[in-house]
Amino acid sequence: MTQEVLNTVIIGSGPAGWTAAIYACRSGLSPVLVSGPEVGGQLTTTPEIGNWPGRKDAPDGFSLMKTLQEHAVSLGTKMLSDTVTKVDFSQEIKEVTLSSGDVLKTKTVIIATGAKARYLGLPSEEIYKGKGISACATCDGFFFRNKEVAVVGGGSAAFVEALYLTNMCKKVYLIHRREGFRSEKVMVDKLRSMVDSGKVEFILNAQITEFKGDGNKLSGVELDVKGQKKELALDGVFVAIGHAPATSIFEGQLELDNGYIKTGFGSDTATSVKGVFAAGDCADMVYRQAITSAGEGCKAALDAEKYLLG
Numbered sequence: 001m002t003q004e005v006l007n008t009v010i011i012g013s014g015p016a017g018w019t020a021a022i023y024a025c026r027s028g029l030s031p032v033l034v035s036g037p038e039v040g041g042q043l044t045t046t047p048e049i050g051n052w053p054g055r056k057d058a059p060d061g062f063s064l065m066k067t068l069q070e071h072a073v074s075l076g077t078k079m080l081s082d083t084v085t086k087v088d089f090s091q092e093i094k095e096v097t098l099s100s101g102d103v104l105k106t107k108t109v110i111i112a113t114g115a116k117a118r119y120l121g122l123p124s125e126e127i128y129k130g131k132g133i134s135a136c137a138t139c140d141g142f143f144f145r146n147k148e149v150a151v152v153g154g155g156s157a158a159f160v161e162a163l164y165l166t167n168m169c170k171k172v173y174l175i176h177r178r179e180g181f182r183s184e185k186v187m188v189d190k191l192r193s194m195v196d197s198g199k200v201e202f203i204l205n206a207q208i209t210e211f212k213g214d215g216n217k218l219s220g221v222e223l224d225v226k227g228q229k230k231e232l233a234l235d236g237v238f239v240a241i242g243h244a245p246a247t248s249i250f251e252g253q254l255e256l257d258n259g260y261i262k263t264g265f266g267s268d269t270a271t272s273v274k275g276v277f278a279a280g281d282c283a284d285m286v287y288r289q290a291i292t293s294a295g296e297g298c299k300a301a302l303d304a305e306k307y308l309l310g
């Protein structure tokens with residue numbers, strides 16, 4: 001029996017994946033969505049989303065993503081609770097292999113596999129993620145208005161986060177394990193200019209060795225500063241040491257940039273292979289927001305539809 005060739009396979013069930021599915025359904029593409037290991041994506045771990053337009057009630061991430069899933073499924077999206085282990089994009093009809101061993105054949109693929117923030121890897125960090133530890137100042141900075149926070153890192157991302165937080169927090173510490181920074185000088189100078197007023201403090205040659213708190217809320221950190229143990233009381237810690245896109249299965253198949261899928265080959269979400277599109281954090285090293293991912297998911301479905309029309 002010949003296997004059915006699908007119009008569109010969507011890989012990932014975060015905001016990008018579900019939005020792509022909603023648009024693909026409405027365009028009559030009958031998409032199949034492979035959910036991956038984390039149904040709903042990164043947002044499902046966060047208790048409060050305060051910046052999803054139209055939801056001033058700030059729902060928890062799990063409930064919000066459930067509404068996207070229900071919308072996409074109600075329109076006819078077929079969801080497979082599986083993970084993609086291999087892809088072959090060398091032919092016009094693409095092959096997507098699942099961990100079950102099944103192989104999907106499809107004319108187009110929309111990749112929405114997301115990215116993960118890198119954390120320090122301390123056991124106490126796991127306790128306080130979402131309870132004082134965050135990896136996204138744009139997402140969570142608002143919850144730390146007039147509070148004392150630290151940003152960990154020495155690259156551009158850390159300086160962007162720190163500068164953003166100075167707009168709302170009482171004090172921002174920048175904790176970095178070295179003396180020098182990998183960020184642009186202009187951003188370093190801007191943050192430094194706030195040191196004299198006491199708004200900003202640099203703690204250099206320092207590493208967090210322990211996150212402290214009562215188990216429900218972070219209260220500070222223990223530091224190793226040039227071999228000396230120190231304690232610092234804090235309301236929040238923003239870890240800004242980079243992100244890792246979930247794109248290893250696409251290596252050798254698509255052009256990547258630092259692990260992020262390169263797009264813009266003819267349309268916004270088109271990758272280096274015709275018929276393969278990418279949306280959301282897996283292709284975005286700049287914005288990394290739920291709403292921008294959803295927007296890219298919309299674009300990817302429209303781009304796939306246009307490709308199929310020829």
Ligand SMILES: Cc1cc2nc3c(=O)[nH]c(=O)nc-3n(C[C@H](O)[C@H](O)[C@H](O)COP(=O)(O)OP(=O)(O)OC[C@H]3O[C@@H](n4cnc5c(N)ncnc54)[C@H](O)[C@@H]3O)c2cc1C
Pocket residue numbers: 011012013014015016017034035036037038039040041042043045046048049050051052082083084085112113114115117130135136139140246249279280281282288289290291293
């Ligand atoms: C704690 C936390 C709080 C946040 N808070 C906010 C916020 O308040 N507001 C905001 O706008 N943004 C927030 N963000 C950022 C936001 O979650 C991301 O920008 C957004 O989820 C990215 O969406 P995405 O669809 O690109 O990918 P993700 O949400 O990362 O989803 C990726 C999907 O791909 C799947 N997948 C991965 N690999 C495979 C594979 N091999 N096969 C099949 N499927 C696969 C996963 O299972 C998952 O379903 C937060 C992030 C975190 C971690």
